[in-house]
Amino acid sequence: MLSFIVRRLLQTLPIILAVAALIFVMFSVIPGTFASSMSDDGRSVLDAEVMARMNKEFGLDDPVYVRFGKYIAQLATFDLGTSFRTRQPVASVIADRLWPTAQLSFAAMLFAIVVGVPLGFIAALRPGSWIDTISMVSAVSGLSLPKFWLGLMLMYLFALVLGWLPSFGYGGGDPRYIILPAIALGVAPLALLARTTRAAVLEIMNADFVRTARSKGMSESKVVRWHLTRNALVIILTTIGLQFGTVIGQAVVVEKLFSWPGLGSLLVDSVTLRDIPVVQGSILVIVLLFLIINMLVDVLCAIIDPRIKYT
Amino acid sequence: MSRKPLLEVENLRIDLSVGDAKFPAVQDVSFTIERGETFGLVGESGCGKSITSLALIGLLRHPLSIGGGTIRFDGKEIQNLSQSEMRKLRGNRISMIFQEPMTALNPLSPIGRQIAEMFVLHKGVSWTEANRLAVEALASVRVPAPERRVKDYPHQLSGGMRQRVMIAIALACEPDLLLADEPTTALDVTVQAEILDLIRELSAARGTAVLMISHDLGLIANMCRRVGVMYAGRLVEERIADEVFRNPSHPYTSGLVASLPLLGARSKHGRQRLKEIAGVVPPVAAFPAGCRFNPRCYAATELCRVEDPGVTPLANGGLVRCHHHE
Numbered sequence: 001m002l003s004f005i006v007r008r009l010l011q012t013l014p015i016i017l018a019v020a021a022l023i024f025v026m027f028s029v030i031p032g033t034f035a036s037s038m039s040d041d042g043r044s045v046l047d048a049e050v051m052a053r054m055n056k057e058f059g060l061d062d063p064v065y066v067r068f069g070k071y072i073a074q075l076a077t078f079d080l081g082t083s084f085r086t087r088q089p090v091a092s093v094i095a096d097r098l099w100p101t102a103q104l105s106f107a108a109m110l111f112a113i114v115v116g117v118p119l120g121f122i123a124a125l126r127p128g129s130w131i132d133t134i135s136m137v138s139a140v141s142g143l144s145l146p147k148f149w150l151g152l153m154l155m156y157l158f159a160l161v162l163g164w165l166p167s168f169g170y171g172g173g174d175p176r177y178i179i180l181p182a183i184a185l186g187v188a189p190l191a192l193l194a195r196t197t198r199a200a201v202l203e204i205m206n207a208d209f210v211r212t213a214r215s216k217g218m219s220e221s222k223v224v225r226w227h228l229t230r231n232a233l234v235i236i237l238t239t240i241g242l243q244f245g246t247v248i249g250q251a252v253v254v255e256k257l258f259s260w261p262g263l264g265s266l267l268v269d270s271v272t273l274r275d276i277p278v279v280q281g282s283i284l285v286i287v288l289l290f291l292i293i294n295m296l297v298d299v300l301c302a303i304i305d306p307r308i309k310y311t
Numbered sequence: 312m313s314r315k316p317l318l319e320v321e322n323l324r325i326d327l328s329v330g331d332a333k334f335p336a337v338q339d340v341s342f343t344i345e346r347g348e349t350f351g352l353v354g355e356s357g358c359g360k361s362i363t364s365l366a367l368i369g370l371l372r373h374p375l376s377i378g379g380g381t382i383r384f385d386g387k388e389i390q391n392l393s394q395s396e397m398r399k400l401r402g403n404r405i406s407m408i409f410q411e412p413m414t415a416l417n418p419l420s421p422i423g424r425q426i427a428e429m430f431v432l433h434k435g436v437s438w439t440e441a442n443r444l445a446v447e448a449l450a451s452v453r454v455p456a457p458e459r460r461v462k463d464y465p466h467q468l469s470g471g472m473r474q475r476v477m478i479a480i481a482l483a484c485e486p487d488l489l490l491a492d493e494p495t496t497a498l499d500v501t502v503q504a505e506i507l508d509l510i511r512e513l514s515a516a517r518g519t520a521v522l523m524i525s526h527d528l529g530l531i532a533n534m535c536r537r538v539g540v541m542y543a544g545r546l547v548e549e550r551i552a553d554e555v556f557r558n559p560s561h562p563y564t565s566g567l568v569a570s571l572p573l574l575g576a577r578s579k580h581g582r583q584r585l586k587e588i589a590g591v592v593p594p595v596a597a598f599p600a601g602c603r604f605n606p607r608c609y610a611a612t613e614l615c616r617v618e619d620p621g622v623t624p625l626a627n628g629g630l631v632r633c634h635h636h637e
Binding site: 207208211214215216217219222226227230234304305307 | 368398401411414416429466
């Protein structure tokens with residue numbers, strides 16, 4: 001088990017290298033640099049000499065491969081570099097933002113799991129019933145709703161009309177502030193989880209071993225508890241792991257909308273300003289988070305399913 | 312103890328629903344099984360033998376349902392029992408072994424637990440006691456080192472071992488009737504013989520009657536006293552096993568017997584093509600009028616194409632469903 005985790009952690013190294021390389025390529029393709037973005041308000045024109053000096057200062061005048069090599073060398077010492085904008089170490093900039101994003105993502109996934117999985121179960125156990133139809137129609141709608149629109153509607157209803165919840169902001173960690181963004185972010189994974197759970201349960205319902213369980217004279221509720229749940233859990237857990245990544249990615253939109261001080265809004269701001277070290281660092285942290293969550297899911301799956309070997 | 316047979320199936324009909332239409336996948340099937348007897352059902356794939364056994368244990372699921380007839384078990388009609396009453400019979404007095412030992416066991420549950428469930432469900436014992444009984448049950452199907460093996464998961468066992476576990480589950484509560492649906496089809500030939508011996512020996516020791524379903528005539532001849540031959544949802548012949556093979560009465564049965572390859576036939580008669588019955592079993596929705604076998608029958612006449620043959624009694628309590636039986 002421990003060697004499995006160590007091996008999986010080692011496997012993340014090439015992934016991180018690849019991601020870093022991709023970001024470097026991206027920033028060398030899109031127009032603009034940090035220096036040009038500073039002067040890009042349409043009114044002032046930055047002196048070409050000043051721009052050249054800034055580029056030199058940040059090492060932006062080196063060829064891409066040289067910069068990449070430097071960056072990787074730096075990364076090897078666990079140094080994420082310094083932000084162009086704030087001149088602070090990227091690691092500390094990210095550390096400030098990591099906790100709100102983690103809070104928001106976990107809250108959204110919690111909402112999705114607590115509602116979505118039971119919904120999928122109920123729908124699968126009563127296929128074709130009204131509860132099945134309603135939950136699957138709402139699941140499809142949930143998947144199709146744009147997050148920014150849903151977020152605005154939630155704000156309008158619960159903050160403006162009903163006045164139950166604050167409309168936006170972090171509120172210094174007040175739990176009431178997390179509810180609306182978590183729902184806005186959690187609806188899509190909820191819908192997907194409900195659908196996946198339903199499909200998984202329906203498939204297992206037709207499995208031979210479920211027929212065996214019935215032939216033993218087991219009641220349907222015991223069939224579900226003794227034989228179906230564990231089998232469905234493997235599929236559900238895998239989906240949860242994958243959805244976590246999507247949620248962290250999509251948090252960008254929701255964080256921006258709700259002025260949530262997380263990694264997502266940091267990322268958007270840093271991309272606009274071409275603050276490459278912060279963008280690099282944020283994306284690497286997000287990727288790392290995703291990899292770790294999926295590793296945990298794999299470990300859990302291997303605990304549940306004895307056929308999965310730690311390889 | 313009543314003198315009545317253990318199981319009496321009368322005019323059983325199983326419907327296949329396709330939209331609003333219903334097609335009889337099994338029709339007019341009647342047979343009886345005495346206590347402790349082994350009765351065989353043979354037929355090609357899709358002839359309705361498996362769904363007949365599922366009907367007996369009340370496990371038909373949509374789109375299949377019992378459309379008529381009676382199933383009397385131990386003198387009591389069971390085709391209309393409620394689910395909860397049926398559950399008391401299922402596993403306890405009627406149990407079943409399935410064809411695929413690879414998928415018939417829950418992959419995420421230790422086999423000991425899957426056997427122990429039977430004792431918890433039907434004997435009302437604690438899990439600790441049930442686990443102890445599971446070790447005994449595993450020993451009774453001759454799985455070596457049962458104390459250790461109960462903790463194994465199905466994927467750690469071979470096909471034959473898994474089928475032994477299935478037998479242990481099926482016979483755990485000493486049922487009166489065991490439904491064995493192609494129990495050895497998925498196994499190696501050498502393992503087949505072991506499993507069949509085990510079923511024969513354990514059912515004899517417990518006085519359990521067996522309904523053995525197979526497409527393997529040799530196996531049926533070996534295991535069963537009486538045999539029912541099914542074709543396209545109907546029982547076309549029912550005889551003492553020996554007579555079926557020595558002197559088949561229905562043209563379909565003759566065809567089946569003739570298509571058995573004989574060991575050593577080549578050295579005696581030279582190289583010959585294996586015999587076969589031309590054509591295929593018709594789909595449920597397209598059973599022909601008259602005798603259902605007529606399009607494939609060498610002896611079919613005009614009568615066979617229009618009139619459905621009734622059941623004709625034969626010597627020794629045999630029955631045949633043919634206008635031109637031999």
